[in-house]
Amino acid sequence: MKKKILLVVVMALLVVSAFAGKVTIWSWRTQDAEVWQKIEALLKSRGHDITIEFTAYAPTEYDSKVNLALQTGTGPDIVYSRRLPGGRTQVLIENGLYLPIDEYVDLTYFPQASLNSVTWQNKVYGVPFAVQVVGIFYNKDYYDQFGLKEPTTWDELVANAEVLKKNGIDPFFVSGKEAWTLTMQHAMAGVSVLGPEWIKDLTEGKTNFLDPKFTDLNRRLNDLKIYYQNGFMGNSSVDQDASFAFGQTAMVFYGIWGYQTWKQLNPDIHVGYFMVPPITADQKPYAYTYLDGAIAMTSNVKNMEDSIEILKFCATPEFGTIFAGVTYNIPAVTGSTLPPDPVLQEALEIYSNHASPYVYWVGSVFTTQKPSLYDDVLSPGMQEMYAGKLTPEGLSKMAQDAISQWYPPLMNK
Template identity: 25%
Template sequence: MNLKMKSLLIVALGVSTTLAGCAGGGGAEPAEQTAEAEGPAAEQPATEKPAAEAPKQEAVEPFTVSLRHIQIGEAQKFRKAILDDVVAATEAEIPGLAFELDGVEDQVNRFTKLPAEMAAGNPPVIFDLFGGTGDALKYAKAGRLLDLTPILDELGIRDKFLNLSQFTLDGKVYGLPIGGNTEGFYYNQTMFEQYGIAPPKTWEELEAAAETLKGNGVTPFAMGSKGAWVPLMMVNTMIGRYAGPDSINGFLSGQAKWNSPEVVAAFAKYKEWVDKGYFTKGELGLEYADMLNQFVTGKAGMMFDGSWRSSVFKDPAQAFDLTGKVGYFNMPAVPNGVGDQTYVNGNYGNGYGFSADLDDNERKAVKAFIKNLYNDDMQLRGLLEDGVLPSMKLSDEALSKVEDPIVKEVMNLMKNAGGAFSHFDSVVQSDVYKESEAQIQKLIAGQASPEEVGEALQKVQDAANAAQ
């Protein structure tokens, strides 16, 4: 019987005498009761009390929360699946909540839509956010981002993050990295075996591998430079090798100069590789996705990309015949490079930010979203399914579940590295980074020399530093 709708039945255990009655309880019958007392009256059917009314639930007012993400396209399908599950769990947890998802290409969100929304004071409630001086910290100073510190303390997860520096201002946290990443060379194992190439461990071996591939009609490095951030990945690591890992943060402090001989040497090496035909012909007209296509179709033997790409190479729908046949190695040490050459580029700069202007319902939704996304299960899932390095501390037991050979190699290389340096776009001001995009494309097109690139960047850097 439904206990929420009806009361329990009360069974008549006894009847009254002709003058007065006494109801029988749950125990034995009173001794003075006689057999006559067990007449027809005892056989009367049990009666029910009137059904109790169900408690009335207060009407829930529906509300929507906007969520801007960059998980679009086939290569992001694993991350999108994780996001969808987090959204569903959060909607189920918060009565009346419905998310409005807005998928936008990464660069469009970062450099076009979000800056305009921040200037107008109307960003989405939840949005993809890049950390560092030019993005998260700038918006935090302007009062546009929610201080997450109280929420993290309440959830007990503040100390679980590996690195929140790119989202922290004056001791307060204004964004959360969804994962970490590093960048290095992916290579076609079958092709390397075919041409007798071993995974390069030195700079000389790397350039010898490029020459061997080129000599066999294969582009050494897949590249798509229409989005300037793509070639700048490789340039950033070259700077870390030639000028040393401390140089990246040094641009902002003034301790490193874009026009220094060491940094110019990095631009010069990149230009040398362009002139030798090591990169995809027509790279300035090719997108990031085109670079991947060049690699997986065997038109290029190597590709410099982020660790986030690793999931592609276990998916036949994306990697085709190259599925399970891709290796990974770090950029080798450069001859006479400055500093510890075992350092890797390591970033915890991409994640989610939240609008500072929230009502009570939106704040509840944000808290639940953070709880459902930033936990051990989702961090491990991102690592196993998408190759995204965790931004939170995971146990050795959890990490032991990794089976993807590329991810295992990436984690091993990071474990044995002397340290990590960031990508300069998370450190320098927006004006400086925009200038770096313009200058690298000029360098590739032969419209600027390495020395001219360094001078142009240092001029903008000096102005940006003086304006702080």
């Protein structure tokens, strides 16, 4: 009997020692590996014997891997979580698979808007790590070469594309193979072409997706595809990064997170940025901005003490400075120092002063239930429209039919 007890104790000690000092972190962001290397070195220099094991999975596989691992007890200590409200994160919280962190972590350096995206029933489930700014990024050398200016209207954008095309340069690279990039394109155009007031009216049920303005936006995007690269429906965002970085295309509809990759591929590239222009010059352009996600502690945590230590550090401006310096993303934590890069500084200015207060993609009410405007309407719908299988009017009807099933303000409209 004593031998059995001793064996159990030894095995327990072996299990504890296997995880002592090691914290496992899962993410969908491969570009963050160097961030965690720097944080591990910094924490060790301050006397914390912590080893960080960082693993990044493909974004298309990440959520299912996290969900399965946490339910089977094989998940990591820390995960990158999606934002609230609704969606996968809320389900994981309701099932007890993410742990609240507010009693351990000082969240003083975060604006309430960021904390709202990680709060459920007055508990905070993660440290926000980045805010994203999306829009049109362009090759400044091409714009200079052909005397082009940043467009202030949609027609000026089309005119720029026409000049580039006539000179043998693909005006836009679009990753049609990845439906989320098309949804993002629609959403970033919507905040300027439709405007935040229209989106507010949509949210309140004062208009709906059958409004001619929404169909007009669909048509404008569909008409723009003559300026995309040949075979764009078969290309991915990886293809896009290479094409844009090496000057094979002039513009991309993307987010600031791509900037780091382009600079790594081609340090000599000169990148500019502008918000998707509205229809007329008297309209104000807006940018789609959103919280990228949060760093959360899971119920599978095996090394809680060191995991909490890491989360505490993630809530400091020092973390934000490291994060921005490596990824060229805007950190969610305030008080950080950003690299002296004009594109990053412009993105920060856009986020601070030109963010649309109303949206219909990430962070909107229209993505909180099924069918979701993101996953079930715009993702397949944009691909079908670009492939010629769905008309702009059909995409509007698809959106109205889906969302009116469950969103009360749009029912019976």
